[in-house]
Every structure is written in structure tokens, then in C-alpha cells.
Amino acid sequence: MNITVRQIQAFLQVAAFGSFTRAAEKLHTLQPALSQQVRDLEAELGIRLFDRTTRRVELTEGGAEFRNIAAKIIEDLELAARNAHELAERKRGRVVIAAPPLLAAAIVPRAIAEFRQQYPGLTVRLIDARTDQIVELVRSGQVDCGIGTFHAGEDGIVSTRLARDSLMVFCAAQHPLARRTAVQWRELDGLSLVTLTRDSGIRLLVEVGFETAEIKLVPAYEVAQITTALAMVEAGLGVAVLPTYALAAARALDISAAMLEPGLTRDIALITRTGRSIAPAVAAFARVLGKYASGAVPDTSRTPTRKARKR
Structure with a gap:
């Protein structure tokens, strides 16, 4: 499995905003690049994370379950990075x-x-x-x-x-x-x-x-x-x-x-x-x-x- 932090962050932002456009703005990246990161993550997981419509992007059942785990992963990673920085400083x-x-x-x-x-x-x-x-x-x-x-x-x-x-x-x-x-x-x-x-x-x-x-x-x-x-x-x-x-x-x-x-x-x-x-x-x-x-x-x-x- 080859899942990156950027893929998880892209997924969480899309889930939070319900929009690829707003998530791309938040992450200061282009929407096509963000969409590709989410597709690559779905391919690695073997499930569909979002149901996409013309007005709204909604989490699937599998996407909702993965969001809870992914949010904890990012939280732990940020804590580890902060602790490492404090140790270095x-x-x-x-x-x-x-x-x-x-x-x-x-x-x-x-x-x-x-x-x-x-x-x-x-x-x-x-x-x-x-x-x-x-x-x-x-x-x-x-x-x-x-x-x-x-x-x-x-x-x-x-x-x-x-x-x-x-x-x-x-x-x-x-x-x-x-x-x-x-x-x-x-x-x-x-x-x-x-x-x-x-x-x-x-x-x-x-x-x-x-x-x-x-x-x-x-x-x-x-x-x-x-x-x-x-x-x-x-x-x-x-x-x-x-x-x-x-x-x-x-x-x-x-x-x-x-x-x-x-x-x-x-x-x-x-x-x-x-x-x-x-x-x-x-x-x-x-x-x-x-x-x-x-x-x-x-x-x-x-x-x-x-x-x-x-x-």
C-alpha cells in the first residue's frame, strides 16, 4: 500500500468542504491535481470515498468510516512533528x-x-x-x-x-x-x-x-x-x-x-x-x-x- 500524507489531507479537506474547488483553494493547489490525489487514494484503498453530483460531493459509507481513521492519523502525525520540533528547539x-x-x-x-x-x-x-x-x-x-x-x-x-x-x-x-x-x-x-x-x-x-x-x-x-x-x-x-x-x-x-x-x-x-x-x-x-x-x-x-x- 502506497498512501501519502498529501492524499489523506486532500481527502479530509474535500470531506470538510463538500467541494473539490473549495478544498483546492484551502490547500493552495489546482483542482485537477487535488482530484487526482483523491482518485489515487481511492485506488489504493479499493473503495469509493465520495459520491459526486453536480452540486455536492458527499462521503460514501466507506468514506465516512475512513475519515475518522484518517483524521486521527493526521492528528497523531502533527503531534509527533510538533514534539520533534520542540525537542529540536x-x-x-x-x-x-x-x-x-x-x-x-x-x-x-x-x-x-x-x-x-x-x-x-x-x-x-x-x-x-x-x-x-x-x-x-x-x-x-x-x-x-x-x-x-x-x-x-x-x-x-x-x-x-x-x-x-x-x-x-x-x-x-x-x-x-x-x-x-x-x-x-x-x-x-x-x-x-x-x-x-x-x-x-x-x-x-x-x-x-x-x-x-x-x-x-x-x-x-x-x-x-x-x-x-x-x-x-x-x-x-x-x-x-x-x-x-x-x-x-x-x-x-x-x-x-x-x-x-x-x-x-x-x-x-x-x-x-x-x-x-x-x-x-x-x-x-x-x-x-x-x-x-x-x-x-x-x-x-x-x-x-x-x-x-x-x-
């Missing part, structure tokens, strides 16, 4: 993003707030999850995008860098390393260390730093969350090597932080599913998210040491 839609807990707290909420001001018709749903869970949520299509630090070459995802993150050493304000502009990895040898658990990508990067410096990593404490590590650092239980965006969680703590030399960096990235086109709403949110991701990673070349304010 970012007037409506939804973005579902997954992020690890600290990034979810430090970056995403402020990005959502600005995004909602720019695009009131768009909504954002945030899911906080582990990095491995984020990859699977994106890969399976359960979320539109994810933010975090991911292994290169993950199957089924496309990665876009938002910011470049570095490792810093965090210590209590009274610690000998406090207020230093920079700390060498070798200076961590023999210190009490608070580390993340081995399923953390940060922990693996820290291990690389220790191996490169040819010193042994012997954690005094292992915790799952960056916020827990920072609390233990403030309590004087040890120092911790954490990403620069951990400064966002250290603002209310009496903690100092300094860059580690030689530096180790990694990307904070936005990931989407391979082969899936990025919706206009997701693309718009990614731009706002990139702004806050960059803001969460301070310019350490200018301010290599940061003292968080006291409670």
Missing part, C-alpha cells in the same frame, strides 16, 4: 544522567540548576552510582549519558572529555606537609595513608604513582568513599591521595591540599552509547556540564596549594 524533553557520588554532589546539581533556567521545559534526572555501574547503564540505554573517569576503550560507549583532573595529597592542617606548594611522591614513603578500596579507579592510579616513585603502598585505612577519606584525614589519621575535585568536599574541613609531582592526570569525561544519536537536550546539558566540570578542577598551575576553610 529544546523546549521539552528529559535527560537522564548517571554520576559517581562525589561528582554527583560537586558538579551535577549546579549544572542542573543553570540548565533548568536556560531550558525550563527540559528536565534532568540524576542517578548516583559506581563507575562500573555507570558504564553499564549507558551501554544498556537505561541512562542518556554518564560522567566520571573511565577506562579507555570501553566497548559500546563514546567518551568526550570535559576536564583534565590531577592527583593531590590531602592532609590535616597541622601535618608537616600542610601549606606546601607541591609534594614529591617519594615524600609519602612511610606516612600513614588513607586510601580508597581497590575497586576504585582512583586507587589504581595512586598505585601507579607509588610504583613509579619506587615506594611501597601500605594503606593504614581503606574506605569506599572520598568523603570518608577526607574526614579521616582531618582527624589526623593519615594523608590521602585524591583527585582535585575532592576539594569540593573539603571546603568545610580543616584540610590542606597540594599537587603531587610528577603529576598524574586523567580525564573527567561524558560518555554516551555507541551508535545512538545524541538528543538535542543531552547535547545542551553536556555543554553546561562541561562548564561546571572545568570549574570543579582548579587551575593548579596558579594555586597549587589550597587550604580549606575551617568549620
Whole structure:
């Protein structure tokens, strides 16, 4: 069956006006062309849609039944087109993003707030999850995008860098390393260390730093969350090597932080599913998210040491 939208629109206008002439005027077309469209539609359907007289064009029984269906088809099509246009114009839609807990707290909420001001018709749903869970949520299509630090070459995802993150050493304000502009990895040898658990990508990067410096990593404490590590650092239980965006969680703590030399960096990235086109709403949110991701990673070349304010 080869029925076109133009044929259906021609049929509906003739049915509404009871006249081929007035329907052609309404559609800004010639009457012979309109009549041909209706004849072609009748041929495709295999029924006669109108009874034509010299004064009036009237629907047949089959034509009346088809009109109800055809009107609904055009209505649904117009709604679909309007919705698509609104999505393209970012007037409506939804973005579902997954992020690890600290990034979810430090970056995403402020990005959502600005995004909602720019695009009131768009909504954002945030899911906080582990990095491995984020990859699977994106890969399976359960979320539109994810933010975090991911292994290169993950199957089924496309990665876009938002910011470049570095490792810093965090210590209590009274610690000998406090207020230093920079700390060498070798200076961590023999210190009490608070580390993340081995399923953390940060922990693996820290291990690389220790191996490169040819010193042994012997954690005094292992915790799952960056916020827990920072609390233990403030309590004087040890120092911790954490990403620069951990400064966002250290603002209310009496903690100092300094860059580690030689530096180790990694990307904070936005990931989407391979082969899936990025919706206009997701693309718009990614731009706002990139702004806050960059803001969460301070310019350490200018301010290599940061003292968080006291409670």
C-alpha cells in the first residue's frame, strides 16, 4: 500500500468542504491535481470515498468510516512533528544522567540548576552510582549519558572529555606537609595513608604513582568513599591521595591540599552509547556540564596549594 500524507489531507479537506474547488483553494493547489490525489487514494484503498453530483460531493459509507481513521492519523502525525520540533528547539524533553557520588554532589546539581533556567521545559534526572555501574547503564540505554573517569576503550560507549583532573595529597592542617606548594611522591614513603578500596579507579592510579616513585603502598585505612577519606584525614589519621575535585568536599574541613609531582592526570569525561544519536537536550546539558566540570578542577598551575576553610 502506497498512501501519502498529501492524499489523506486532500481527502479530509474535500470531506470538510463538500467541494473539490473549495478544498483546492484551502490547500493552495489546482483542482485537477487535488482530484487526482483523491482518485489515487481511492485506488489504493479499493473503495469509493465520495459520491459526486453536480452540486455536492458527499462521503460514501466507506468514506465516512475512513475519515475518522484518517483524521486521527493526521492528528497523531502533527503531534509527533510538533514534539520533534520542540525537542529540536529544546523546549521539552528529559535527560537522564548517571554520576559517581562525589561528582554527583560537586558538579551535577549546579549544572542542573543553570540548565533548568536556560531550558525550563527540559528536565534532568540524576542517578548516583559506581563507575562500573555507570558504564553499564549507558551501554544498556537505561541512562542518556554518564560522567566520571573511565577506562579507555570501553566497548559500546563514546567518551568526550570535559576536564583534565590531577592527583593531590590531602592532609590535616597541622601535618608537616600542610601549606606546601607541591609534594614529591617519594615524600609519602612511610606516612600513614588513607586510601580508597581497590575497586576504585582512583586507587589504581595512586598505585601507579607509588610504583613509579619506587615506594611501597601500605594503606593504614581503606574506605569506599572520598568523603570518608577526607574526614579521616582531618582527624589526623593519615594523608590521602585524591583527585582535585575532592576539594569540593573539603571546603568545610580543616584540610590542606597540594599537587603531587610528577603529576598524574586523567580525564573527567561524558560518555554516551555507541551508535545512538545524541538528543538535542543531552547535547545542551553536556555543554553546561562541561562548564561546571572545568570549574570543579582548579587551575593548579596558579594555586597549587589550597587550604580549606575551617568549620
